[in-house]
Amino acid sequence: MNPDEQLVDVLIVDDQELVRGGLRRILRRRDGFAVSECADGDEVPAALAAKRPDIVLMDLRMKRVDGIEATRTLRQRDDAPPVLVLTTFDDDDLLSGALRAGAAGFLLKDSPAEDLIRAVRTVAAGGSWLDPTVTPRVLSAYRSVRPTPAPSGNRLGELTARELEVLELIGRGHLNAEIARALGISEVTVKSHVGHIFGKLGLRDRAAAIVFAFDHGIVAPGQSHS
Incomplete structure (x- = not known):
């Protein structure tokens, strides 16, 4: 250590x-x-x-x-x-x-x-x-028991292209710092994107975001933590 x-x-x-x-x-x-x-x-x-x-x-x-x-x-x-x-x-x-x-x-x-x-x-x-x-x-x-928001309607469509990229990386289990490095943006910007994603999709935490990402095909089984 x-x-x-x-x-x-x-x-x-x-x-x-x-x-x-x-x-x-x-x-x-x-x-x-x-x-x-x-x-x-x-x-x-x-x-x-x-x-x-x-x-x-x-x-x-x-x-x-x-x-x-x-x-x-x-x-x-x-x-x-x-x-x-x-x-x-x-x-x-x-x-x-x-x-x-x-x-x-x-x-x-x-x-x-x-x-x-x-x-x-x-x-x-x-x-x-x-x-x-x-x-x-x-x-x-x-x-x-706890259905995720439907992909139809405007909720998923409200996300920007960058927010979709961030959501995909959240779905794969990446931390904000790792997302920042992967996308070439600051960690502060990532935190802002995460807040917008949670607000637009009605998600309470990262676990719910992972569920959403799997449910809506943004991340496929076997892709997490890669």
Whole structure:
């Protein structure tokens, strides 16, 4: 780790001690991570009061308060950190429920360590991460409960050519800084485009923008994070 690089503070919320231990071994301090832990979803408020993490790595199934309810409660805070759901269950309804609760994305626990590290860094920096192995099915379950705006009408047509380019890159999971480099524009300009996109399409966050991009053919399955 570069001594000048700031640590990414990660709060792990999982009721299995072995899982928490495995995550600690991957998210090491020497690689740029500082880790704290909760053993169940009901411990999250106290953990946030003690130390504000950059990201919460949330299990879905826990004994007292599950990950969806814990995420929903956490995201009601004005200063809420982003949530990345990490689960062994590729249950479409559970994962789409996590998105509806405000999670910035999800990753299966059998994913490679490199994907976990990339996902944590991406979400902590303000991006989204949808595990490509289950994304199409999860999006189908997501939109069955929360339909995205229809592509007909003027909403999609209101986007400029540049805004469509930005939306495509959001759909692929890119951060604002990466979009700026890809398009040769400033990060401030990217933020302005993102705000316009959200406003024109009625989207609340980047996860919803990714869903929209997939639903309307702007990004195809398998293109994310490329």
